[in-house]
Amino acid sequence: xxxxxxxxxxxxxxxxxxxxxxxxxxxxxxxxxxxxxxxxxxxxxxxxxxxxxxxxxxxxxxxxxxxxxxxxxxxxxxxxxxxxxxxxxxxxxxxxxxxxxxxxxxxxxxxxxxxxxxxxxxxxxxxxxxxxxxxxxxxxxxxxxxxxxxxxxxx
Amino acid sequence: xxxxxxxxxxxxxxxxxxxxxxxxxxxxxxxxxxxxxxxxxxxxxxxxxxxxxxxxxxxxxxxxxxxxxxxxxxxxxxxxxxxxxxxxxxxxxxxxxxxxxxxxxxxxxxxxxxxxxxxxxxxxxxxxxxxxxxxxxxxxxxxxxxxxxxxxxxxxxxxxxxxxxxx
Numbered sequence: 001x002x003x004x005x006x007x008x009x010x011x012x013x014x015x016x017x018x019x020x021x022x023x024x025x026x027x028x029x030x031x032x033x034x035x036x037x038x039x040x041x042x043x044x045x046x047x048x049x050x051x052x053x054x055x056x057x058x059x060x061x062x063x064x065x066x067x068x069x070x071x072x073x074x075x076x077x078x079x080x081x082x083x084x085x086x087x088x089x090x091x092x093x094x095x096x097x098x099x100x101x102x103x104x105x106x107x108x109x110x111x112x113x114x115x116x117x118x119x120x121x122x123x124x125x126x127x128x129x130x131x132x133x134x135x136x137x138x139x140x141x142x143x144x145x146x147x148x149x150x151x152x153x154x155x
Numbered sequence: 156x157x158x159x160x161x162x163x164x165x166x167x168x169x170x171x172x173x174x175x176x177x178x179x180x181x182x183x184x185x186x187x188x189x190x191x192x193x194x195x196x197x198x199x200x201x202x203x204x205x206x207x208x209x210x211x212x213x214x215x216x217x218x219x220x221x222x223x224x225x226x227x228x229x230x231x232x233x234x235x236x237x238x239x240x241x242x243x244x245x246x247x248x249x250x251x252x253x254x255x256x257x258x259x260x261x262x263x264x265x266x267x268x269x270x271x272x273x274x275x276x277x278x279x280x281x282x283x284x285x286x287x288x289x290x291x292x293x294x295x296x297x298x299x300x301x302x303x304x305x306x307x308x309x310x311x312x313x314x315x316x317x318x319x320x321x322x
Binding site: 044108118122123124125127128131139140146152155 | 184187189190195196197199201202203207208209210211212213241244
């Protein structure tokens with residue numbers, strides 16, 4: 001009787017350890033892919049958005065000394081843009097005229113819907129980094145898009 | 156006189172082709188794209204209409220190295236309606252490229268949809284697309300889709316959330 005009781009107590013004590021070992025099979029860490037950068041929804045807080053918008057306004061198409069190029073599009077930026085200039089205003093063209101560009105920070109914050117009518121297979125890119133540089137090395141593009149409603153109608 | 160006109164036409168043709176030649180890119184190294192799209196929509200309506208939000212686009216490029224695309228789409232949609240229409244959110248496009256190295260695509264789609272209607276229509280959220288290219292290396296794709304849908308209707312239509320497409 002004492003032996004049976006000791007076995008039962010041992011089984012009860014060992015039960016959590018036994019159950020914990022029967023979880024889902026472990027996934028080898030080698031098959032998991034980490035994000036390219038640490039960016040996530042939390043990285044695009046209002047402070048970051050204001051910083052990118054301000055630097056894009058000050059620097060224009062120039063890159064900083066560390067090779068970062070900033071680009072921002074908001075409702076205010078395209079309010080007075082001519083229709084023929086609109087498509088060019090929506091996306092940055094990455095070129096290496098002076099300092100090589102290593103990183104591009106792009107902010108798109110459009111709360112009003114935007115409709116563009118195009119002709120002859122013209123594509124419309126909103127906040128898309130377009131690489132037109134003869135030679136590039138190690139370029140990183142971070143894009144935050146909020147509330148954008150882009151409609152392209154081909155005629 | 157006829158010869159002079161011919162030379163003039165050749166010169167004019169050369170001048171017109173210069174911008175296209177200038178647009179060629181050679182990328183050696185790493186190409187990182189991180190796109191976060193919230194409450195956004197990319198709609199292309201009509202034959203061959205093209206609408207892209209975010210991401211990286213290269214044309215006539217030589218690429219050698221690592222390309223990593225991370226797209227987080229929340230409450231967003233890519234809709235392409237019409238023959239050859241294309242609507243995209245995030246991702247990396249490589250055309251006419253020689254690709255060698257590692258391609259990694261990570262896409263997280265929540266309450267989002269990719270809808271392509273029409274022959275050869277193309278709707279895509281995240282991912283990596285390589286066209287008319289030669290690829291050698293390692294391809295890795297990770298997609299997490301929650302309450303999301305990819306729907307393609309029509310001959311050759313393509314609707315895609317995440318993934319890597321090589322044509």
